[in-house]
Amino acid sequence: MSNELRLILFDVDGTLADSQGAITSAMTAAFEGAGLEPPTQAAILSIVGLSLPQAMATLAPDLDETVQATLVAVYKSAYKSARLAAGAGHSPLYPGAAEVLAELNAVPEYLLGVATGKSQRGLDALIAAHDLNCFVTRQSADHHPSKPHPSMVLQAMADTGVAPEHTVMIGDTSFDIDMGRAAGVHTIAVNWGFHPTERLGADHIVRSFAELAPLLQDIWKA
Numbered sequence: 001m002s003n004e005l006r007l008i009l010f011d012v013d014g015t016l017a018d019s020q021g022a023i024t025s026a027m028t029a030a031f032e033g034a035g036l037e038p039p040t041q042a043a044i045l046s047i048v049g050l051s052l053p054q055a056m057a058t059l060a061p062d063l064d065e066t067v068q069a070t071l072v073a074v075y076k077s078a079y080k081s082a083r084l085a086a087g088a089g090h091s092p093l094y095p096g097a098a099e100v101l102a103e104l105n106a107v108p109e110y111l112l113g114v115a116t117g118k119s120q121r122g123l124d125a126l127i128a129a130h131d132l133n134c135f136v137t138r139q140s141a142d143h144h145p146s147k148p149h150p151s152m153v154l155q156a157m158a159d160t161g162v163a164p165e166h167t168v169m170i171g172d173t174s175f176d177i178d179m180g181r182a183a184g185v186h187t188i189a190v191n192w193g194f195h196p197t198e199r200l201g202a203d204h205i206v207r208s209f210a211e212l213a214p215l216l217q218d219i220w221k222a
Contacts, residue, residue, distance in 0.1 A: 003108075003109055004109065004166060005109055005110075005111055005160065005161070005162050005166065006109050006110050006111065006162065006166045006167070006168075006216070006220055007111050007113060007137075007156060007157060007160050007162035007166060007167040007168070008104060008110055008111070008112050008113070008167075008168055008170065008216065009112075009113045009114065009115045009137075009139075009152075009153060009156055009167065009168065009169045009170065009180075009185075010112070010113070010114050010115070010170050010171070011049065011114070011115060011116055011169075011170065011171035011172060011173070011176045011193075012114055012116040012118055012123065012126065013048050013049070013091070013116065013117070013118065013194075014045075014048055014049070014171075014172035014173065014190075014192075014193030014194040014195075015094075015170060015171050015172045015176070015190055015193055016093055016094065016097045016101075016114075017091040017092065017093055017094070017097075017126060017130075018091065018092050018093070018094050019048075019090075019091035020045065020194070022079065022082060022083070022086075022090050022091050023044060023045070023048060023079075024041050024044050024045070025078070025082060026075050026078040026079040026082065027039065027044045027059075027075055028044075029074065029075070029078040030071045030072075030074040030075040030078060031060075031071065033074050033078075034067065034070060034071060034074065036060070036063075039059050039060075043059060044059070045194040046194070046195070047059060048117070048173060048194045049117045049147050049171070049172075049173040049174075049175035049176060049194075050117055050146050050147060050175060051117050051141040051145075051146035051147070052072045052075065052076070052117075052119075052141065053068065053069070053072060053146075054146040055117075056068045056071050056072050056075075076119070079122070080121075080122075083122075083125060083129075087129055088129040088130055090129070091126055091129075093130055094192060094209070095209075096208065096209035096210060097209060098130065098132075099209070100209040100210075100212055100213065101132065101134050102134070103213055104134075104212075104213060104216070105134040110216075111136050111137070111160050111162065112134045112135050112136065113135050113136060113137035113138065113139065113156045113159075113160070114135050114137075114138050114139065114140075115139040115147075115152035115153055115156060115169065115176075115179070116139070116140055116141070116152075117140075117141050117146065117147055117175070118140055118141060119140060119141055119142055120138075120140040120141075120142040120143070122140075123138060123140045124138075136159075136160060137155075137156040137159040137160055139151075139152035139153075139155055139156050140152075143155075146175075147173075147175035147176065147178070147179045148174070148175045148176075148177075148178035148179040148182060149179065149182070150179055150180075150182035150183035152179065153167070153169055153179055153180060153182075153183035153185060154183055157183070157185075164183065164184040164185045165185075165186075166220070167183075167185040167186065168180075168185060168186040168187070168188055168216065168219065169183070169185050169186070169187050169188070170187075170188045170189075170190065170212070171187075171188075171189065171190070171193070172189065172190050172191075172192070172193020172194055172195060172197075173193060173194055173195040173200070174195055174199065174200050174201075176189075177189055177200045177201060177202045181201075186203050186204070186219055187202040187203045187204070188202055188203065188204045188205070188206060188212070188215065189202035189204070189205045189206075190205075190206055190207075191205055191206070191207050192207075204219070
């Protein structure tokens with residue numbers, strides 16, 4: 001591998017953090033608070049990765065935008081309250097996540113970043129809770145169109161000056177992989193997240209964090 005910089009972008013929910021319980025609980029609270037039947041867990045997990053307004057429109061397409069906006073606000077409140085109560089345990093990192101981030105961050109040519117459907121506040125809180133100070137670019141839903149629009153990846157590359165061929169997007173949903181593909185970067189799907197891996201069409205699949213560093217070396221071996 002040459003000494004040119006490489007950019008490694010991670011999705012958060014379902015890729016680095018096991019937030020399934022936190023998301024499902026907050027979404028259920030939002031719908032029940034409005035007197036509505038909550039979506040199934042499978043339906044809720046299917047929209048993880050979308051920005052909240054798009055997620056709510058997908059889950060409740062028959063409701064008008066005012067009601068959808070109320071559901072978004074209640075979801076945010078419920079999620080924040082649970083996070084403040086539980087701390088780092090609210091969205092624990094998957095086994096091996098912290099270790100692989102430290103390993104990759106130690107490589108001089110590697111720059112790490114995140115591209116997430118979380119709000120900036122939620123992202124910053126998760127990073128602080130787990131002491132993840134390795135990300136040089138943090139792209140969140142507050143500042144971009146929802147995934148799979150490529151805006152987050154394009155901005156991360158602009159921030160770091162790294163070209164598409166030297167950038168990889170790592171995620172667990174079709175929204176992550178489609179976003180990476182739209183931005184012209186390498187894509188890696190993890191198989192422990194919220195969407196069935198075989199349906200994502202990623203360039204590569206990893207089944208554990210231990211497989212990630214060798215795969216990146218192989219991608220960029222030229």
